Amino acid sequence: MTVVTRFAPSPTGFLHIGGARTALFNYLFARRMGGRYLLRIEDTDRARSTEEAVDAILDGLNWLGLSGDEPPVFQHAGMQRHAEVARELLAKGRAYHCYCSAEELQEMRAKARAEGKTALYDGRWRDRDPSEAPAGVDPVVRLKTPLEGETVIDDLVQGQVTVQNDRIDDFILLRADGTPTYMHSVVVDDHDMGITHVIRGDDHLNNAFRQVQLFKAMDWPVPAFAHIPLIHGQDGAKLSKRHGALGVDAYRDMGYLADALCNYLLRLGWGHGDEEVIDRARAISLFDLEGVGRSPSRFDMAKLDNLNGHYLRETPDADIVDLVFERLEERSDVTLDTQSRERITRGLSGVKARAKTLIDLANGAGFYAATRPLPMNDKAAALLGDDARALMRALLLDLDSLDDWTEDALEALVRQLAEAQGVKLGAVAQPLRAALTGSNASPGIFEVMAILGREEARARIEDIC
RNA sequence: GACCCCUUCGUCUAGUGGCCUAGGACAACGGCCUCUCACGCCGUAAACACGGGUUCGAGUCCCGUAGGGGUCGCCA
Numbered sequence: 001m002t003v004v005t006r007f008a009p010s011p012t013g014f015l016h017i018g019g020a021r022t023a024l025f026n027y028l029f030a031r032r033m034g035g036r037y038l039l040r041i042e043d044t045d046r047a048r049s050t051e052e053a054v055d056a057i058l059d060g061l062n063w064l065g066l067s068g069d070e071p072p073v074f075q076h077a078g079m080q081r082h083a084e085v086a087r088e089l090l091a092k093g094r095a096y097h098c099y100c101s102a103e104e105l106q107e108m109r110a111k112a113r114a115e116g117k118t119a120l121y122d123g124r125w126r127d128r129d130p131s132e133a134p135a136g137v138d139p140v141v142r143l144k145t146p147l148e149g150e151t152v153i154d155d156l157v158q159g160q161v162t163v164q165n166d167r168i169d170d171f172i173l174l175r176a177d178g179t180p181t182y183m184h185s186v187v188v189d190d191h192d193m194g195i196t197h198v199i200r201g202d203d204h205l206n207n208a209f210r211q212v213q214l215f216k217a218m219d220w221p222v223p224a225f226a227h228i229p230l231i232h233g234q235d236g237a238k239l240s241k242r243h244g245a246l247g248v249d250a251y252r253d254m255g256y257l258a259d260a261l262c263n264y265l266l267r268l269g270w271g272h273g274d275e276e277v278i279d280r281a282r283a284i285s286l287f288d289l290e291g292v293g294r295s296p297s298r299f300d301m302a303k304l305d306n307l308n309g310h311y312l313r314e315t316p317d318a319d320i321v322d323l324v325f326e327r328l329e330e331r332s333d334v335t336l337d338t339q340s341r342e343r344i345t346r347g348l349s350g351v352k353a354r355a356k357t358l359i360d361l362a363n364g365a366g367f368y369a370a371t372r373p374l375p376m377n378d379k380a381a382a383l384l385g386d387d388a389r390a391l392m393r394a395l396l397l398d399l400d401s402l403d404d405w406t407e408d409a410l411e412a413l414v415r416q417l418a419e420a421q422g423v424k425l426g427a428v429a430q431p432l433r434a435a436l437t438g439s440n441a442s443p444g445i446f447e448v449m450a451i452l453g454r455e456e457a458r459a460r461i462e463d464i465c
Numbered sequence: 466g467a468c469c470c471c472u473u474c475g476u477c478u479a480g481u482g483g484c485c486u487a488g489g490a491c492a493a494c495g496g497c498c499u500c501u502c503a504c505g506c507c508g509u510a511a512a513c514a515c516g517g518g519u520u521c522g523a524g525u526c527c528c529g530u531a532g533g534g535g536u537c538g539c540c541a
Contacts, residue, residue, distance in 0.1 A: 116468095
């Protein structure tokens with residue numbers, strides 16, 4: 001049997017971090033099993049679904065490298081089919097019309113809650129003769145679920161979970177306007193799409209019991225379920241928009257790499273021994289549902305930062321330099337021309353070690369393209385006292401007699417100057433750093449000098465003298 | 466409230482009855498390296514929620530308690 005998984009987001013907002021992880025797990029499991037990974041947009045609620053949200057979700061998935069193996073299925077396109085299945089159920093006597101009003105339902109709910117029951121609908125139209133139907137009321141279609149016994153799910157993550165059938169009420173398949181509900185569409189589509197493994201957030205665990213009833217009513221094979229725990233915010237509360245349940249595009253904007261984010265998400269709730277850095281290929285070869293934990297985990301930015309820094313350093317400069325240019329283009333204090341782009345390209349590896357995100361990278365490399373005279377940060381300005389400026393003037397003189405403008409030669413020259421002046425290397429290097437970068441922290445100053453070139457380096461030093 | 470799920474260092478986790486005086490990673494702290502900041506390296510501190518069982522032996526199995534989470538729509 002070929003494994004078929006699906007990621008089925010509802011297009012009512014962006015692709016959030018939890019959804020991204022669900023998609024990842026579906027993708028990884030399908031790949032690992034040599035199966036297919038599909039996408040389905042759950043837009044049965046036309047009023048709440050937007051095209052922008054669909055684009056944002058598809059965009060996010062694409063960025064993460066989690067596009068489906070086939071074009072996405074739009075659930076609303078199957079409405080006729082869904083209604084047809086409901087009619088079939090009606091014909092077989094497995095479903096029935098219910099004419100309850102909103103008020104009646106309201107009362108039932110209040111009553112059930114007062115009695116401490118979970119099943120809300122009391123089944124009052126279950127065996128009632130259709131002739132009793134009130135005139136002018138469009139009925140909904142409800143599934144006849146078993147009144148006794150229990151439903152068992154052997155969840156691949158949660159283990160065996162059992163629920164008494166009297167806790168499951170006769171849920172709605174078709175709304176009064178004839179459109180299918182999510183609960184109904186999911187089952188029909190999962191069946192029609194040949195889904196073998198339903199991997200989703202455990203907020204759907206309770207739904208699974210109802211859905212199983214529907215599969216059974218249609219005599220369809222029930223897919224395997226794997227309900228993965230939700231991701232929580234730093235404070236342990238459910239991840240909400242206030243706590244970092246941002247769209248994945250927000251993480252892209254914050255300068256995270258898709259590979260790093262996927263690696264982080266993978267390790268959130270899944271582990272393989274002591275391995276921390278796991279790339280896509282390795283993840284595919286290792287991923288299994290047994291390794292997924294059953295407890296919710298908290299989203300930890302610090303660890304994401306660390307991992308992103310790691311991926312930044314591992315990624316070839318050529319693959320990220322354009323991303324750095326992109327971010328620098330938005331800045332008014334830098335001049336991005338052929339020359340400065342080349343400097344940044346050469347200096348990138350030196351800046352990388354100091355960055356966690358692409359933002360850090362752009363900020364750290366910005367000085368290579370800075371427009372003179374350089375703005376100084378406070379600490380840099382403090383480095384440029386009278387003594388320091390005198391040293392810089394002396395350095396300027398020595399520099400003019402240097403033929404070989406290379407990192408090694410420059411270092412030798414500066415060391416010599418420091419010795420001749422009876423000061424420590426830092427006494428020269430720090431003011432020099434301030435002059436050349438406008439900052440008190442930067443890549444090695446001789447590397448910076450070499451990359452800047454004689455003319456630009458000289459000019460920057462003169463600017464502060 | 467009812468039902469379902471969960472509970473190992475601050476965080477992510479390893480651990481599937483003896484290999485656990487509980488391992489790794491991030492974060493924290495200290496040190497080394499050093500022209501700064503990083504990177505890297507070395508080291509320190511830090512956890513089996515609690516209480517009962519079962520067993521020769523329990524982080525690992527069972528029960529209870531506490532805490533946390535999820536669900537309870539003609540939303541998905």
